[in-house]
Amino acid sequence: MSKQELVVLGQDAESGTCRPGLVAAPLDDGQAAELAGLFKALGDPVRLRLLSMIASRAGGEVCVCDLTPAFELSQPTISHHLKLLRQAGLIDCERRGTWVYYWALPATLDRLADFLRTSSTSGAGA
């Protein structure tokens, strides 16, 4: 039996809990404000590159010392962008000695993916 059949719009496939999907119902003011803040954090090329560098890293975390050299930007500017990603709940970090290490927070990313998805077929190959 295909798992696709079990996916209900507006519901998480695994937990069955309600999620405010875009196609499920109009957002209220509070939902829109909160989600817009998350998308705004993603709405910058430097932040998106940083997030993709962090989220795609094998092992799951990245030293800030490995992020900065990829950009022609100052360390404070990179730190500012990382702070905005962290405040949005898209990444988290921990200082260890000299350096700060960053990792992605899959729950937030998957929540946004669930919100945007209009169908339950993508990825299923049907």
Next chain:
Amino acid sequence: MSKQELVVLGQDAESGTCRPGLVAAPLDDGQAAELAGLFKALGDPVRLRLLSMIASRAGGEVCVCDLTPAFELSQPTISHHLKLLRQAGLIDCERRGTWVYYWALPATLDRLADFLRTSSTSGAGA
């Protein structure tokens, strides 16, 4: 004037192959700039509410005359937000007589959902 042709990054939505997912690899400059533009379009509460009103409408399209009364904003302001959503390829529209009718473009929304998803559990089960 359909914006569906804007979807050029990665592969076609129907093929299900080789999408530039956030966890797959770091984005290059061009990918980051293009995707950031899409997320920026979503990074505003009014635009998110408009998009959710359009995408969740039974029948698939909404008259602008049904959108405006939900906001304490002028018609030109609403039209500006709708224009930004349309330029991002998230919605499209058609004028019929007095009114303009809007509908969501699922390919763009699902593409962003695919990009953000960190796991393949939703729908696919693999």
